[in-house]
Amino acid sequence: MQNLTDTQIIDIGSDALPEVKRILSQVYAALSEKGYNPVNQIVGYIMSGDPTYITSYSNARSLIMKVERDELVEELLEAYIKNNEWR
Numbered sequence: 001m002q003n004l005t006d007t008q009i010i011d012i013g014s015d016a017l018p019e020v021k022r023i024l025s026q027v028y029a030a031l032s033e034k035g036y037n038p039v040n041q042i043v044g045y046i047m048s049g050d051p052t053y054i055t056s057y058s059n060a061r062s063l064i065m066k067v068e069r070d071e072l073v074e075e076l077l078e079a080y081i082k083n084n085e086w087r
Contacts, residue, residue, distance in 0.1 A: 020075045022065045030060035046072055 024042075030036035034055045044053035046069050047070045064072075 017071075017075055017078075020067050020071050023067055024072065024075060026058065027054060027060040027064050029053055030058040033057065042072070045069075 027042065028038045031041050031054070031080070034057050038053065041053045041055075042064075045051065047062065049069060051061050051065055054064050
């Protein structure tokens with residue numbers, strides 16, 4: 001059994017972040033062009049892991065599946081924190 005008083009550390013690494021940004025941007029654009037709410041669709045994908053939340057238009061589904069979902073969350077949280085001046 002895990003000791004719940006200890007804090008676990010996760011290190012995703014930031015080497016892939018420029019690629020993650022590019023992919024998120026392309027997926028967001030493809031979802032918007034097809035008339036979907038990109039935020040809702042990306043959240044659905046991150047929460048469920050079901051790639052059908054992402055349109056196949058402009059190869060968006062294939063692109064997003066190249067990125068681990070935890071990397072997507074890291075990039076989104078990093079951008080949110082940076083843009084809300086938490087640092």
